[in-house]
Amino acid sequence: MSLSIGQVAERTGLSVHALRFYEQEGVFVDPVRRGPGGRRVYSQDDVDWLTVCIILRASGMPLPALRRYTDLVREGAGNEEERLALLREHRERVTSQIGRLTQCLDLIGFKVGVYEDLLDGAQPAVEPGRPRPSDGGAAPASTPGTSA
Amino acid sequence: MSLSIGQVAERTGLSVHALRFYEQEGVFVDPVRRGPGGRRVYSQDDVDWLTVCIILRASGMPLPALRRYTDLVREGAGNEEERLALLREHRERVTSQIGRLTQCLDLIGFKVGVYEDLLDGAQPAVEPGRPRPSDGGAAPASTPGTSA
DNA sequence: CTAGGAGCTGGAGTCGGCTCTAGGTCAAGC
DNA sequence: GCTTGACCTAGAGCCGACTCCAGCTCCTAG
Numbered sequence: 001m002s003l004s005i006g007q008v009a010e011r012t013g014l015s016v017h018a019l020r021f022y023e024q025e026g027v028f029v030d031p032v033r034r035g036p037g038g039r040r041v042y043s044q045d046d047v048d049w050l051t052v053c054i055i056l057r058a059s060g061m062p063l064p065a066l067r068r069y070t071d072l073v074r075e076g077a078g079n080e081e082e083r084l085a086l087l088r089e090h091r092e093r094v095t096s097q098i099g100r101l102t103q104c105l106d107l108i109g110f111k112v113g114v115y116e117d118l119l120d121g122a123q124p125a126v127e128p129g130r131p132r133p134s135d136g137g138a139a140p141a142s143t144p145g146t147s148a
Numbered sequence: 149m150s151l152s153i154g155q156v157a158e159r160t161g162l163s164v165h166a167l168r169f170y171e172q173e174g175v176f177v178d179p180v181r182r183g184p185g186g187r188r189v190y191s192q193d194d195v196d197w198l199t200v201c202i203i204l205r206a207s208g209m210p211l212p213a214l215r216r217y218t219d220l221v222r223e224g225a226g227n228e229e230e231r232l233a234l235l236r237e238h239r240e241r242v243t244s245q246i247g248r249l250t251q252c253l254d255l256i257g258f259k260v261g262v263y264e265d266l267l268d269g270a271q272p273a274v275e276p277g278r279p280r281p282s283d284g285g286a287a288p289a290s291t292p293g294t295s296a
Numbered sequence: 297c298t299a300g301g302a303g304c305t306g307g308a309g310t311c312g313g314c315t316c317t318a319g320g321t322c323a324a325g326c
Numbered sequence: 327g328c329t330t331g332a333c334c335t336a337g338a339g340c341c342g343a344c345t346c347c348a349g350c351t352c353c354t355a356g
Binding site for chain 3: 154185
């Protein structure tokens with residue numbers, strides 16, 4: 001089971017550039033094998049590992065952290081506490097990011113609602129276009145951004 | 149109610165640099181007033197608007213989109229459909245981002261669980277450190293990244 | 297009167313994460 | 327023999343969103 005860089009790019013969604021870049025950044029657990037002509041040969045393991053990396057990246061883990069984690073895995077057994085700590089920390093960040101986004105979603109939903117009402121023919125409760133008379137900050141029970 | 153750039157920085161959490169930068173990028177609905185000596189003078193409205201902007205930015209709206217939205221508001225009444233469209237689109241993106249993050253969280257939680265079990269003295273079901281025998285991609289019912 | 301602190305402008309620098317270019321190797325197909 | 331296409335390396339470039347710098351103007355306090 002060996003794949004060329006192009007094939008890996010195709011099935012991971014990463015670009016060949018990104019794959020070489022990741023390699024250079026030390027994101028592979030063991031050095032990518034080389035075939036004739038110095039061409040990279042990837043194993044299924046490599047692809048599986050990449051899949052994990054992609055998920056970690058997608059959840060906002062920066063490359064240095066990913067590299068650190070990779071280093072720990074490469075070192076082998078004995079540093080599981082550190083790996084766990086790293087993962088937990090990242091989980092925290094993802095959780096709080098979801099929380100933050102959910103809050104933002106509330107505001108956005110509120111504003112969408114305002115415009116929907118406004119365009120549904122209801123007479124504008126406060127004002128439509130650009131309410132100069134102090135608005136935008138406060139609304140029903142601490143809902144910011146009521147205007148515009 | 150007028151504030152200096154420093155005061156606004158303080159109560160929005162943005163840097164004074166960022167405030168000037170935002171102004172330059174057209175993120176204020178109307179031009180920031182100037183006091184004696186050409187100093188910026190912000191109104192409560194400005195701060196309220198910034199608060200909205202900060203939330204939109206925090207939820208990943210890029211500056212150009214934020215500028216576009218600001219432009220629409222500045223134009224005044226008549227383009228509410230476009231504002232609504234812009235907000236809905238952004239809401240979509242935020243929603244799907246939350247979805248993606250939640251999925252990532254699943255994987256991370258799974259891996260955290262694996263390491264917790266492993267460190268809790270349970271004998272490693274498969275292998276602890278670095279399971280060469282093909283792993284990492286498949287696990288209980290399509291759970292990726294079982295290894296490491 | 298002078299030193300500090302906040303503010304001003306225009307423009308350069310930074311950082312993360314790729315992305316692209318230039319110049320080259322190699323194997324296969326026409 | 328020649329082109330095409332996938333790959334190689336080293337290194338430059340890009341984008342977004344700031345961040346910082348140099349060199350200046352004010353005002354206020356000591």
